[in-house]
Amino acid sequence: MADITRRNFVKLGALSAGMVALGESSLxxxxxxxxxxxxxxxxxxxxxxxxxxxxxxxxxxxxxxxxxxxxxxxxxxxxxxxxxxxxxxxxxxxxxxxxxxxxxxxxxxxxxxxxxxxxxxxxxxxxxxxxxxxxxxxxxxxxxxxxxxxxxxxxxxxxxxxxxxxxxxxxxxxxxxxxxxxxxxxxxxxxxxxxxxxxxxxxxxxxxxxxxxxxxxxxxxxxxxxxxxxxxxxxxxxxxxxxxxxxxxxxxxxxxxxxxxxxxxxxxxxxxxxxxxxxxxxxxxxxxxxxxxxIQWGPWASPDEKGFGTASNFNINATFRYGITVDTKTGKRFMNELADRRVRSLAMFNVIGQDQNYPINICDQAAVDKIIPDLTAKALASGVVKKFNTLDELAAAYKMPAAELKKTVEAYNGYVTAKKDTEFGKPVHGVEGVQINKPPFYGTRGVPKLHYTxxxxxxxxxxxxxxxxxxxxxxxxxxxxxxxxxxxxxxxxxxxxxxxxxxxxxxxxxxx
Amino acid sequence: MKLKLFIFLSIGIGIGLIFSLVTYYGLHKTSDQKFCVICHEMDPMVVAYREDVHGGAGKLGASAKCVDCHLPHDNILKYIYTKARNGVVEGSIHLFGDPSKIDWIEKRAHRESFVFDDGCLECHGNLLSTQTSSKQAQKMHKHYQSLKGTDKEIHCASCHIDAGHQNMRNTLNYYTPEFEIMKEQMKEKKSEIQEKYQHYGIQKEK
Amino acid sequence: MKQRAQNIFVALCLSLCFTLLPLTLKSGEVTSSSPDLKGRETVTMTQEFKEKYPLKRVHAKLSLECLFCHDGQGNNPEAFKAVREKTCLECHGSKEKIAQRLDFIGKPNPHNSIHDGTRLSCDECHYEHKASINMCAECHEKEIATNMWMRKTP
Known part of the structure; x- marks a missing residue:
């Protein structure tokens, strides 16, 4: 799919036009x-x-x-x-x-x-x-x-x-x-x-x-x-x-x-x-x-691999459920990570904007401990999910303001304790008390992909x-x-x- | 003078006989996996062999010995030489080298150099002339014969890649995984087969 | 003096090679026929055809001939049709047997995956006369590219 460039698409258009012309004779x-x-x-x-x-x-x-x-x-x-x-x-x-x-x-x-x-x-x-x-x-x-x-x-x-x-x-x-x-x-x-x-x-x-x-x-x-x-x-x-x-x-x-x-x-x-x-x-x-x-977007994919890949399962099971998604420019959250697919995709595209500023999905070891080990192993080996010892390292790798990120994480952890996300309304009462504080930390770039017509x-x-x-x-x-x-x-x-x-x-x- | 000659001859024949007997029994006793495994690095091979008809997994339980396939049978001197050479080379790797460094999976690509056709044909000799095997088998065995003696010569093991050792690549993987991500999984499998084949001298790791 | 003799020897060898080269090329043009098909169709395997329809390394090593697979398809390689899995299985046994060979891979075993079981046709991935592909890479791109649980499709 990735090899469809704009120039190819012009050819595709010409092809379709040709088909229309052909079709007219047998209308x-x-x-x-x-x-x-x-x-x-x-x-x-x-x-x-x-x-x-x-x-x-x-x-x-x-x-x-x-x-x-x-x-x-x-x-x-x-x-x-x-x-x-x-x-x-x-x-x-x-x-x-x-x-x-x-x-x-x-x-x-x-x-x-x-x-x-x-x-x-x-x-x-x-x-x-x-x-x-x-x-x-x-x-x-x-x-x-x-x-x-x-x-x-x-x-x-x-x-x-x-x-x-x-x-x-x-x-x-x-x-x-x-x-x-x-x-x-x-x-x-x-x-x-x-x-x-x-x-x-x-x-x-x-x-x-x-x-x-x-x-x-x-x-x-x-x-x-x-x-x-x-x-x-x-x-x-x-x-x-x-x-x-x-x-x-x-x-x-x-x-x-x-x-x-x-x-x-x-x-x-x-x-x-x-x-x-x-x-x-x-x-x-x-x-x-x-x-x-x-046409529905699936918000769990990665721009660093084709199709559903290894990141999607990792995001569905770990980062969206037990973690947060942040804007690299601000280090801040911008959506309810468990909202429906449309709401999340729209929010993500808003962040991605024109300059491909892909948001980062983040979770910690406690989240990873909750999911099938196979999913994490594959995502890490693929290189689409990365592991960091500290949030500072994670912030540096994705060129994020570290202080802001840490503030965001702290606020989110508070919501988990309070069982209420006053900012974006994520149903944190259902995340089994998993906060983001147990190193190592995991990060992956996110992008929605077309999923369902x-x-x-x-x-x-x-x-x-x-x-x-x-x-x-x-x-x-x-x-x-x-x-x-x-x-x-x-x-x-x-x-x-x-x-x-x-x-x-x-x-x-x-x-x- | 004649007597002397007779005595010498008798002693000679006697020594020869004893030597032959020793050689015979020696070769015989040193031909199955129980002996070979002492020096050769071959736990996964033994396991895969026991799973195969050639290792007694068939209905009759008949089995071939290691040397039946892995030593040349066309010439007794060649046989003894190959056996001795393999013994020394692999024995020294066993004692002084690092057998875990051997890439057995890669070695399978050279299987024609350590599986000898005359060994196979000792039992399956009629394969090349029989009409009872499938048409496809007959076709390919004729192909084998037509290439014999040419520079394109192929061997039994060229096609029959797993003969003698059922699922060889699987078993080798349990011991030395090809893929990093399967390491833990393979460890489990390995200890499973070690348990199952303990009585064949397969050691369980501490 | 010694150096000179060596040079002459090398030159002789080289010239011999060049004279023999056309001969070897010519000998590449052999008539191929499977033994049990004698008297029936034969295919003249020219150098040109050999380059146009190269065999996979493993099959070339066995000196397989056109008609082993394209049996009953005439003798013009240009008109041969792609063979289906039935032909492959004549030598490779059954899909279950092929699946067993890679059993250690487990769930993603390409010949017995949790998605397709043993149901895929060989030529979803394996091609004989051109480079094979890996269908799994459609969704598992990185895993395939990094040989995480599978090597390059033979």
Whole structure:
């Protein structure tokens, strides 16, 4: 991603312009007419994408007895889900009952709407809240395992988050893939790219055009436009097509169109295949786009390494929770380190400004003692997190006013003792009394990276895609997961993506 | 005169026989890991060997000895010479050098120089002519034969990198970790296998 | 006197080398065929092809031939298709076996990681005729660059 320079992007623009020019001659051919199509393969359901949503849809539809084909354009199954952190918020879950936590659909909605600035489509949210426990059951049936205890994540008013036993979304994806593979009526195809929809006279989606043996080109500026590999096949989907192709954080063109304020060369935590060609095809069909310009930043990353890297986990677990984030110019704090992702990212960008003044995330040995040793070892060995014997050394390394920094730390330690942060409102009552005073001290430069596209397609409570033309569902077309939009509004709370993907995958599978 | 000759001959034959017997038993007794391990630095090798079919891990429990593969068998003099030379060189490293400095993982790249094909073929001789092995195996073994005697000659160990020592690289890592970050993890593994293989003369570290 | 004899000797050796060089180049152009494919397809492996499609070091050491992998794909290297993992596994056994070889790495074992298990295709990272890549570096850039738990992809 980092190699997309401004000059390259001009080329990218020219390329897109070329595509538009090409497209004009074939305008109106947004969908292939079924007449004259000779099908190479026939299924009841075609699922596009192989993450949480695609797998839930595939397994649910297959267990109804339908013949399902799940396609994935990358060589690797699982999309972003397989590199996801494995945090899964479940409303009214068995573990909540066991731990005596009172939860409700209303409380969940309240938390979500607060972070989402009330922009959320609550009809969708209610489905997620009501069915998340069913989704949990589905994953457990497939063999997913979870940590004993619930986690309490930022923005949630109570603990409701499960964590997979491998601390990765792969802890759900792998068992589900294994489960799907064993079903005789399921076909899984990787390196298979969706190219087009096939519709009948009534406008119902009855199939897809795909390319088999397609190999994604990591080096291409715009793989979707440039990559011609693979053999075209026509696939019939008797019952319909489920889109589970995820968001578009890695689609430089599309995200720039939605929000030009995002720097072109901006890094993201997403996998290289997270581009928007399926969303664009659905929009061509007439799907309603929702909140496409709301793109979420993850505030935990480092400018000194690519993607999620080693710093993110260190910051999530240690510095943000048990430490502080300071401006190098002033040595002062500037935000609630446990606020939601949007609030933190905006505050950080405010500090970063035009001169790349990256803020420093700081914690001490007591914080590090609280987290898995592996996380610290990797972050230190990477060189993105640094260790200092004194706060003076830390201040000197990042060219910070040491006296100011020490004053800031002293004030913060006071808030921890008082269990109240009067300055920025960090919920310090939950940091188990960990102050910043036990050497060595740890510091790392912070930067938000693109993490999640809030926008996408609008679905109803049956996971059917709504059309701008009819204001009704497009027949034969369903979608689930990151490809959808508007569900989480302005900002999604942590651990709320997995239930969204799994629940609507399940719902799509049930309703197709 | 004739008698003298006879006596000399008899004594000669006697000495020869005794010498041969001593050599025979000597060589025999000094051919398995229990003897070799006295001087050679080979704890991880023994462990990986015991995990392998060649070390008795197969159903029949049959095993090859160290020298079956690691000494040349085409010529008895060469055999004895190599054995003696290895003994002296490695024995002195054991006594006077620093065996912990040896990079065993790197040494595996030169495995063709210390695994001898004639040893393998002693047992697997029919491999090169048999029709019962897989088509792929037959194809590659024919390739092996076609390169024999040329400057591109390859050896059994060129392809069969782990033969004789199951998961050699893993076990070597438990003793001398390739990656700094795994040091603690590997220590645990090492003490686990030391526990498991104590009765093969593998020492538990204090 | 001695010095002079030495110089003459060196000169002789050098000239011999230069006369032999074209011969060795010519001998590089051999007809390659796998033993059990005799009478069927053969590939004329010219120096040009050898440079265009170099083999990995370990495979070159074994003198592997085109048709060992590109079996049944005709005899024109330009028209050969990339082989899939099935071909690799003909020699390398199974994905589980390959995973076992790096078992000591544990969770990030590239052949059996907590993300992908044994599910990845070989050619996500390993290329035969060009430099391999490391897919993990997409997210674990620094860890890969510093060889923290993995060496350069062979």
């Amino acid at each position: 109106g051919a947004s969908v292939l007419d079924q007449k004259g199509v000779k099908y190479d393969q026939e299924y009841d359901v075609v699922v596009i994408g192989s993450g949480f949503a695609g797998l839930a849809a595939t397994i649910t539809a297959a267990e109804k007895g339908l013949k399902v084909c799940m396609i994935e354009k990358m060589g690797r199954f699982g999309g972003n889900s397989i590199i996801n952190g494995g945090l899964f918020a479940v409303v009214n879950s068995p573990k909540q009952k066991a731990e005596g936590v009172q939860d409700s659909i209303e409380l969940y909605l309240k938390d979500m709407l607060k972070a989402g600035l009330n922009m959320n489509h609550t009809d969708n949210l209610k489905v997620i809240a009501a069915r998340s426990a069913d989704a949990l059951k589905l994953t457990e049936k497939c063999g997913a395992k979870y940590y004993e205890k619930l986690s309490h994540l930022g923005g949630h008013s109570i603990p409701r988050t499960y964590l997979t036993s491998t601390a990765s979304g792969a802890g759900i994806v792998q068992p589900m893939l294994g489960y799907a593979e064993k079903l005789s009526n399921v076909t899984l195809k990787n390196r298979t790219k969706f190219d087009d929809f096939i519709a009948d006279d009534s406008g119902r989606i009855v199939g897809v055009v795909i390319r088999e043996n397609y190999k994604f080109d990591m080096k291409a500026l715009d793989d979707h436009a440039e990559n011609k590999t693979g053999e075209t096949k026509y696939i019939k989907a008797r019952k319909g097509v489920i889109l589970a192709s995820g968001g578009f954080c890695r689609d430089t063109f599309l995200r720039n169109m939605q929000d030009p304020s995002i720097p072109l060369e901006c890094d993201t935590t997403n996998q290289p295949g997270a581009t928007g060609e399926v969303i664009m095809k659905a929009l061509e069909l007439g799907a309603v786009p929702v909140q496409m310009s709301w 809030m926008g996408g397609l609008k679905i109803n409570d049956k996971a059917q895609i709504i059309s701008t033309k009819t204001k009704k569902p497009i027949p034969g077309l369903f979608s689930a997961g990151g490809v959808n939009g508007g569900i989480h509004g302005a900002s999604r709370l942590g651990s709320c993506s997995i239930p969204d993907c799994l629940v609507f995958g399940m719902v799509a599978g049930e309703n197709i």
